[in-house]
Amino acid sequence: MIEIKNVSKTYSKGRIKAVKNIFLNVEKGEIFGFLGPNGAGKTTTIKMIAGILKPDEGQIKVNGIDVVKDPIKAKMQIGYVPDNPEIFNRLTGIEYLNFIADVYEVEDEKRYKKINELAEMFGIKDALNSSIGSFSHGMKQKLIIIGSLIHDPPIWILDEPLVGLDPKSAFILKEIIKKHAKEGNTVFFSTHIMEIAEKLCDRIGIIKKGEIIFTGSIEELRSLRKENESLENLFLELVENE
Amino acid sequence: MNKAFSLIKLYINSVFGLSAILRDMKNNKRQALKAIGFIILILFSFSGVLAMFTLFNIKMFDMLKPTSQQGIVVLNTVIMASAFTFFVGILTVVATYFLNQEGDIILSLPLKSWNLLLAKFIVSYISELIFSFFIMATGILVYGIKNGEGFLYYIFSIIITFLIPILPLSLGYFLIIPMMKFGRIFKNKDFVMYFSGFFAILIGIIFQYFSNLMAKPDVEIMKKITSSTGFFDLAAKIYYPAILSTKALVEKGFFIKIFCLITFIIITLGCFVLLLYLMSDMYYETLIENVGERKRFLKVDLKNVIKRKNVLLSLLSREMKLMNREPVYFINGPMIIILLPVILAISFYFQKDTLMTQFKLINLKAFSYYLNLISIAGIIFLGASTSIASTCISREGKSFEFIKSLPINPKLYVLAKLLHSLIFAVLASIIILAFDIFIFKLSLLDLLLIFLVSILILAVIFILEILIELKWPKLIWDNPQKAIKQNINAVVGILGTMGFIFLLGSLVVNFNIRSYKMHFILILIFLSLLVVLYKKIILYATKRFYDIEI
Numbered sequence: 008m009i010e011i012k013n014v015s016k017t018y019s020k021g022r023i024k025a026v027k028n029i030f031l032n033v034e035k036g037e038i039f040g041f042l043g044p045n046g047a048g049k050t051t052t053i054k055m056i057a058g059i060l061k062p063d064e065g066q067i068k069v070n071g072i073d074v075v076k077d078p079i080k081a082k083m084q085i086g087y088v089p090d091n092p093e094i095f096n097r098l099t100g101i102e103y104l105n106f107i108a109d110v111y112e113v114e115d116e117k118r119y120k121k122i123n124e125l126a127e128m129f130g131i132k133d134a135l136n137s138s139i140g141s142f143s144h145g146m147k148q149k150l151i152i153i154g155s156l157i158h159d160p161p162i163w164i165l166d167e168p169l170v171g172l173d174p175k176s177a178f179i180l181k182e183i184i185k186k187h188a189k190e191g192n193t194v195f196f197s198t199h200i201m202e203i204a205e206k207l208c209d210r211i212g213i214i215k216k217g218e219i220i221f222t223g224s225i226e227e228l229r230s231l232r233k234e235n236e237s238l239e240n241l242f243l244e245l246v247e248n249e
Numbered sequence: 250m251n252k253a254f255s256l257i258k259l260y261i262n263s264v265f266g267l268s269a270i271l272r273d274m275k276n277n278k279r280q281a282l283k284a285i286g287f288i289i290l291i292l293f294s295f296s297g298v299l300a301m302f303t304l305f306n307i308k309m310f311d312m313l314k315p316t317s318q319q320g321i322v323v324l325n326t327v328i329m330a331s332a333f334t335f336f337v338g339i340l341t342v343v344a345t346y347f348l349n350q351e352g353d354i355i356l357s358l359p360l361k362s363w364n365l366l367l368a369k370f371i372v373s374y375i376s377e378l379i380f381s382f383f384i385m386a387t388g389i390l391v392y393g394i395k396n397g398e399g400f401l402y403y404i405f406s407i408i409i410t411f412l413i414p415i416l417p418l419s420l421g422y423f424l425i426i427p428m429m430k431f432g433r434i435f436k437n438k439d440f441v442m443y444f445s446g447f448f449a450i451l452i453g454i455i456f457q458y459f460s461n462l463m464a465k466p467d468v469e470i471m472k473k474i475t476s477s478t479g480f481f482d483l484a485a486k487i488y489y490p491a492i493l494s495t496k497a498l499v500e501k502g503f504f505i506k507i508f509c510l511i512t513f514i515i516i517t518l519g520c521f522v523l524l525l526y527l528m529s530d531m532y533y534e535t536l537i538e539n540v541g542e543r544k545r546f547l548k549v550d551l552k553n554v555i556k557r558k559n560v561l562l563s564l565l566s567r568e569m570k571l572m573n574r575e576p577v578y579f580i581n582g583p584m585i586i587i588l589l590p591v592i593l594a595i596s597f598y599f600q601k602d603t604l605m606t607q608f609k610l611i612n613l614k615a616f617s618y619y620l621n622l623i624s625i626a627g628i629i630f631l632g633a634s635t636s637i638a639s640t641c642i643s644r645e646g647k648s649f650e651f652i653k654s655l656p657i658n659p660k661l662y663v664l665a666k667l668l669h670s671l672i673f674a675v676l677a678s679i680i681i682l683a684f685d686i687f688i689f690k691l692s693l694l695d696l697l698l699i700f701l702v703s704i705l706i707l708a709v710i711f712i713l714e715i716l717i718e719l720k721w722p723k724l725i726w727d728n729p730q731k732a733i734k735q736n737i738n739a740v741v742g743i744l745g746t747m748g749f750i751f752l753l754g755s756l757v758v759n760f761n762i763r764s765y766k767m768h769f770i771l772i773l774i775f776l777s778l779l780v781v782l783y784k785k786i787i788l789y790a791t792k793r794f795y796d797i798e799i
């Protein structure tokens with residue numbers, strides 16, 4: 008469960024208002040799509056949930072734990088996939104996964120099972136003993152996805168996870184997302200493409216220029232956009248992004 | 250041609266970061282000031298060497314004047330500048346051979362192969378020019394002023410100064426490009442980094458050696474190197490263009506001057522054009538091959554490599570791997586511990602006899618006491634020169650955001666960094682202590698005191714350095730060089746440590762301290778400092794870790 012209450016964030020000493028007083032609630036077992044054009048504030052919001060950025064005001068709780076007040080406990084609940092997979096290029100894939108699993112305090116047996124299963128699915132098992140620097144962009148993304156699932160996070164947050172994945176891997180990831188939610192976990196991911204959200208999400212939130220302009224199911228969006236012109240325009244913009 | 254120019258601009262920006270400084274001037278004054286301060290700091294550290302050069306040239310002029318041979322001063326600087334550009338040139342050629350942007354993007358642009366080589370050449374040329382300009386200035390000005398030269402001399406000097414780096418640099422490319430093409434090992438980027446690192450240090454040693462020679466201009470040595478079979482004569486025979494450019498400056502007749510200058514220009518530009526004409530295609534091929542090469546993967550049995558570690562150890566091992574495997578970090582960090590003692594040992598070996606006779610003059614007790622202090626200073630210097638603590642947050646770069654997303658206890662995070670630097674400090678102490686044991690045969694008490702005092706002091710220095718890094722981390726960079734070589738925190742760390750050693754040394758000398766009481770006082774002071782600062786850093790890190798935002 009993710010609760011975002013009246014959260015704002017500015018950059019450059021307050022000059023750039025990236026997120027403005029947003030409220031969001033995402034329930035357990037739900038796949039929530041966070042939709043918006045480039046620069047809308049998706050990454051900023053996600054980084055605040057993941058504890059990377061501190062909100063200027065407001066409060067964020069994951070499974071009831073305040074991210075700012077109790078960061079370590081909160082982050083134990085979260086698996087996070089950043090929008091850019093360029094990290095730790097000098098480690099090997101397996102060293103990276105071991106490190107992540109150590110930090111989340113995952114037992115050998117469990118980490119072996121996870122790594123083996125997911126690496127097999129994504130087809131990067133043979134590459135795990137090589138340095139991340141020699142991986143392609145997509146392989147790095149897959150590695151980070153595996154790392155983010157290693158502790159079976161009750162809350163899984165992904166920032167534009169489908170960008171840069173080949174169709175087969177994108178399909179696999181969508182299946183994993185569905186399975187993870189079905190097991191009672193919360194999945195929160197961002198995208199700037201309407202179609203992905205339509206196919207995958209139980210509920211979506213649309214953000215534009217730092218403000219949430221819609222939350223609800225796809226059906227609710229369909230009925231509402233007929234009446235609301237700016238929503239319709241945004242909808243078209245997001246569809247065109249495809 | 251236009252395309253070549255934009256490429257040159259791109260390269261220059263990526264190597265020198267000029268546009269970043271200019272942009273900062275407008276938007277971020279503090280950042281710009283920092284960068285400019287940094288440049289001044291570098292110039293400042295160079296100024297000592299330049300002063301030495303100048304002094305040497307003045308002495309040489311005075312000595313040669315009676316025999317009307319003072320033109321050798323100019324020859325000297327020309328050869329120095331050429332040799333310098335040749336050796337340092339090879340280094341910059343190798344180090345900048347594969348720039349980041351070179352990836353698939355630039356190769357896919359419709360650029361002719363000579364555009365690429367020209368752009369790369371100009372980047373190296375500019376950095377060589379800066380160095381050779383200063384070297385030339387020391388000799389040209391000394392000769393010009395003391396010999397009362399006129400307007401023409403200075404005009405010619407400027408022309409020649411601008412031309413001087415071209416020829417050695419072209420020769421450098423003539424050497425390196427085939428090596429890149431046919432030498433397999435040069436295709437490994439990491440190897441290239443290590444190679445250029447070693448080469449740079451080698452040049453540093455040679456440079457140091459010459460500077461030492463010049464620091465005390467000895468008439469005997471001067472006579473030797475300026476005699477008709479001496480060093481300059483030999484160098485000039487090998488490198489004839491040096492004679493030409495010297496003649497263009499010091500000859501009396503106008504026509505002979507002009508003739509020499511024009512010949513020099515023709516040789517220089519001829520060689521350059523020849524380089525572009527002959528080597529461009531081969532250069533292009535080496536770039537393409539580099540992009541095309543992907544490593545093959547090594548399979549393993551997952552069961553054997555998946556092992557849980559204690560969180561602190563896991564953090565520590567990540568720290569060490571990331572530092573030691575990144576050549577830029579390794580060369581400018583931990584490698585110094587291995588290299589400096591090797592240099593020390595070599596120079597000791599060569600001066601063994603003179604040193605030993607000097608040692609025998611000092612009485613034994615005082616000798617072991619001073620050696621004790623010198624060892625402490627040595628360990629502190631080595632320990633701090635690894636820059637492990639003073640760049641510990643900056644090295645994370647943008648990955649720091651990812652680190653923050655993990656449930657890492659800031660206390661353990663900082664502790665891992667402190668341990669990392671201490672491990673290498675202990676390594677440094679082992680090397681220095683080995684000298685003390687095997688060569689100087691110090692007593693066990695001495696060894697123990699050396700170890701305790703130096704490690705304690707280093708621990709305090711490291712904590713201060715980590716505090717600075719936490720406060721002002723340099724996390725935004727595209728090239729790891731910027732995290733360590735262009736990081737003010739690292740400079741502050743090393744200079745601060747040297748200042749501290751200097752302070753301690755002058756205390757010992759001024760008050761003629763000869764008692765081991767000082768060791769105990771130091772232990773007491775730094776132990777209590779350590780306790781206080783340790784508490785402080787844990788407290789600070791726990792808060793600050795969450796406040797650092799990129």
Ligand SMILES: Nc1ncnc2c1ncn2[C@@H]1O[C@H](COP(=O)(O)OP(=O)(O)O)[C@@H](O)[C@H]1O
Pocket residue numbers: 018019023024025043044045046047048049050051052799
């Ligand atoms: N580090 C930063 N400094 C200044 N402005 C930023 C920074 N990161 C993002 N922004 C600005 O904040 C706004 C929201 O950005 P972001 O959250 O990345 O959007 P999205 O992920 O939806 O594309 C944009 O206007 C962007 O330019």
Ligand SMILES: [Mg+2]
Pocket residue numbers: 046049050051090167
């Ligand atoms: Mg984004």
